[in-house]
Amino acid sequence: MPIVRHFDDTASIELDEMIAFIEDNAVDPRNEDDMLAAAPLLKRLGNNRSFIADMALKELKARNNLDAIDHNYTPQTIMLTPANKRWFMRCNFWPSASDHIFRSSGAKAFFYFEPHDHNFNFLTVGYKGPGYKSDYYEYDYDDVLGYPGEAVPLRFVESSALEEGKVMLYRAFRDVHDQRPGDAMSMSINIMENSLRGNFMDQYGFDTKTMTVSGILNRIGATALLPILAVAGEDDGNTLDFLTETARGHVSGRVRTVALNALAGVQPDALGAIAVHQGGLTNDDPQVRGFCRERLARLEALVA
Numbered sequence: 001m002p003i004v005r006h007f008d009d010t011a012s013i014e015l016d017e018m019i020a021f022i023e024d025n026a027v028d029p030r031n032e033d034d035m036l037a038a039a040p041l042l043k044r045l046g047n048n049r050s051f052i053a054d055m056a057l058k059e060l061k062a063r064n065n066l067d068a069i070d071h072n073y074t075p076q077t078i079m080l081t082p083a084n085k086r087w088f089m090r091c092n093f094w095p096s097a098s099d100h101i102f103r104s105s106g107a108k109a110f111f112y113f114e115p116h117d118h119n120f121n122f123l124t125v126g127y128k129g130p131g132y133k134s135d136y137y138e139y140d141y142d143d144v145l146g147y148p149g150e151a152v153p154l155r156f157v158e159s160s161a162l163e164e165g166k167v168m169l170y171r172a173f174r175d176v177h178d179q180r181p182g183d184a185m186s187m188s189i190n191i192m193e194n195s196l197r198g199n200f201m202d203q204y205g206f207d208t209k210t211m212t213v214s215g216i217l218n219r220i221g222a223t224a225l226l227p228i229l230a231v232a233g234e235d236d237g238n239t240l241d242f243l244t245e246t247a248r249g250h251v252s253g254r255v256r257t258v259a260l261n262a263l264a265g266v267q268p269d270a271l272g273a274i275a276v277h278q279g280g281l282t283n284d285d286p287q288v289r290g291f292c293r294e295r296l297a298r299l300e301a302l303v304a
């Protein structure tokens with residue numbers, strides 16, 4: 001369960017005061033105590049009723065940032081600071097089930113009903129509205145290998161909403177939530193960890209009915225390039241050697257599985273793909289072995 005802080009403070013601050021606090025105190029967002037030290041100020045920023053609308057209006061009038069592509073977020077998000085330091089700030093919108101944007105875009109666009117952990121810490125405050133709702137669970141990242149179908153003993157903690165003024169610290173690799181729409185359009189403001197572990201370590205999706213890993217949610221650049229390389233690489237042995245070696249010994253088990261899958265994808269038939277995954281059963285990374293077992297079960301069913 002994220003760490004919850006309640007404050008009765010009604011004073012408010014501007015965004016630049018929040019930023020100054022983070023910088024002056026060298027807040028390390030990977031450190032939970034550092035993040036919690038920022039909680040009282042985030043509550044005060046949340047008390048500022050006008051700064052988000054002021055920022056949005058200024059940006060819309062300037063018309064110079066509406067097609068920005070320097071972050072990974074959807075229109076659900078307004079970036080409050082650039083993501084060029086070890087932290088950044090954003091504001092998120094959370095539509096209710098009766099809002100038009102929810103009905104037109106669907107639940108998936110807002111991460112609703114997609115139970116997941118986070119591979120970064122973030123501190124959040126409910127800014128407006130009754131807040132999105134969540135079923136909260138906890139788990140131990142170190143106990144998970146990270147292949148689809150793997151059993152994970154998620155521990156249910158509670159169901160609650162991120163109502164206005166409530167501050168929560170979501171802890172990386174520990175807190176899992178299954179979000180669903182709140183009773184009305186809501187907004188939250190976040191201080192986000194922006195570190196390498198957010199890129200390189202796995203963020204999992206879970207199936208809370210079967211208590212299993214449903215997939216890995218975050219992107220790694222190499223995982224997009226390896227399948228392209230397998231298809232488009234020169235047929236001179238170099239490409240296959242590189243993919244084979246990546247699948248055997250890359251430091252990331254996840255990158256190994258993608259390399260294996262890329263190799264399997266360019267085999268002439270299903271039996272060839274099965275052979276590639278059978279080779280992965282002897283990999284020294286258990287995540288790779290688990291992935292291959294899952295793939296083999298599906299492929300072998302196809303050719304049976």
Ligand SMILES: [Fe+2]
Pocket residue numbers: 116117118177
């Ligand atoms: Fe989340």
